[in-house]
Amino acid sequence: MxxxxxxxxxxxxxxxxxxxxxxxxxxxxxxxxxxxxxxxxxxxxxxxxxxxxxxxxxxxxxxxxxxxxxxxxxxxxxxxxxxxxxxxxxxxxxxxxxxxxxxxxxxxxxxxxxxxxxxxxxxxxxxxxxxxxxxxxxxxxxxxxxxxxxxxxxxxxxxxxxxxxxxxxxxxxxxxxxxxxxxxxxxxxxxLFKKGVPMPFEDNVGVRFMGIIQGVTANGKLEVMLEDDSVKTFDIKEIQMLY
Known part of the structure; x- marks a missing residue:
């Protein structure tokens, strides 16, 4: 080596x-x-x-x-x-x-x-x-x-x-x-940390919301189920976990 x-x-x-x-x-x-x-x-x-x-x-x-x-x-x-x-x-x-x-x-x-x-x-x-x-x-x-x-x-x-x-x-x-x-x-x-667990997030304009991590896409985006049961993907610059 x-x-x-x-x-x-x-x-x-x-x-x-x-x-x-x-x-x-x-x-x-x-x-x-x-x-x-x-x-x-x-x-x-x-x-x-x-x-x-x-x-x-x-x-x-x-x-x-x-x-x-x-x-x-x-x-x-x-x-x-x-x-x-x-x-x-x-x-x-x-x-x-x-x-x-x-x-x-x-x-x-x-x-x-x-x-x-x-x-x-x-x-x-x-x-x-x-x-x-x-x-x-x-x-x-x-x-x-x-x-x-x-x-x-x-x-x-x-x-x-x-x-x-x-x-x-x-x-x-x-x-x-x-x-x-x-x-x-x-x-x-x-x-994957907090997968399947309801938790708070903050987006890139400071809006906080609850979601549940579903997984990660092949190109590295985070899949989050929102409170209306829709699933949205986020890039690293678009979302922050609050824990």
Whole structure:
């Protein structure tokens, strides 16, 4: 496994993307850092972590997505792979909050940011960014966040967890290449946070309403049953869960 370890960098995703413009980079190359100074989450949100305590890394994935409309399959696969590793570590109540945050007992422990590029020859190259709270203990200003160490009440080996995640990704990507989408989509659906539970939402103009999550479409939109029993789909920028 090719792992590039950095003491600090603004963004492991940006570092890996820049490296791709300069040289050949082996598939599943990992860039990890002890201190990411400008980490990003979905929709440009900031991913802040305590230096040296957590896993912040990016993985190059190529030759796996065969069709541009299949991009969200990779999001699903990465979220499922992470949840499987966490369950092996005996983390309880693991859930996937749409589109791909990982929760444990309703608290966020991991975030995923995947950036895809389409080459002129049709090849799709993906940079999979993952932040996982491992040994951080202090979440005073983040009431909805936690870490593996807080949950298990012990320190964990970050390097071992990193290897386990990447190896699981490799195994599951074989399913993606064989177009065996149902195998990981079914796990994603089973783990979907608050699926089938009435809960409040807020749309992008501030209107609040009740709905019940039904599932997620193949292109990554959230399906919500409204109070009139109609089902509406929402993009990530159009809706926020209130929990």
């Amino acid at each position: 090719n792992i590039i370890k950095l003491d600090a960098t603004p963004s492991t995703n940006d570092f890996l993307k820049a490296l791709l413009t300069k040289q050949f980079v082996e598939n599943f190359t990992v860039v990890t850092t002890e201190n990411q100074t400008s980490g990003r989450g979905q929709m440009g949100s900031v991913w802040e972590v305590e230096s040296g305590k957590n896993l912040t890394f990016s993985v190059l994935v190529k030759d796996s997505l065969l069709e541009i409309h299949a991009i969200f399959h990779l999001n699903v696969l990465v979220a499922v792979s992470l949840s499987e590793v966490l369950e092996q570590l005996k983390i309880p109540y693991v859930a996937i909050k749409w589109p791909n945050d990982i929760l444990a007992d309703n608290k966020k422990i991991s975030g995923i940011l995947i950036e895809n590029s389409l080459k002129s020859d049709g090849e799709i190259i993906s940079v999979v960014g993952i932040g996982l709270n491992v040994n951080q203990k202090n979440f005073d200003n983040l009431p909805k966040a936690s870490s593996l160490s807080v949950i298990l009440n012990r320190e964990l080996d970050k390097d071992a967890i990193l290897v386990a995640i990447v190896e699981r990704l490799k195994c599951n990507i074989a399913l993606l290449q064989n177009k065996e989408y149902d195998l990981f989509w079914s796990k994603y659906s089973q783990k």
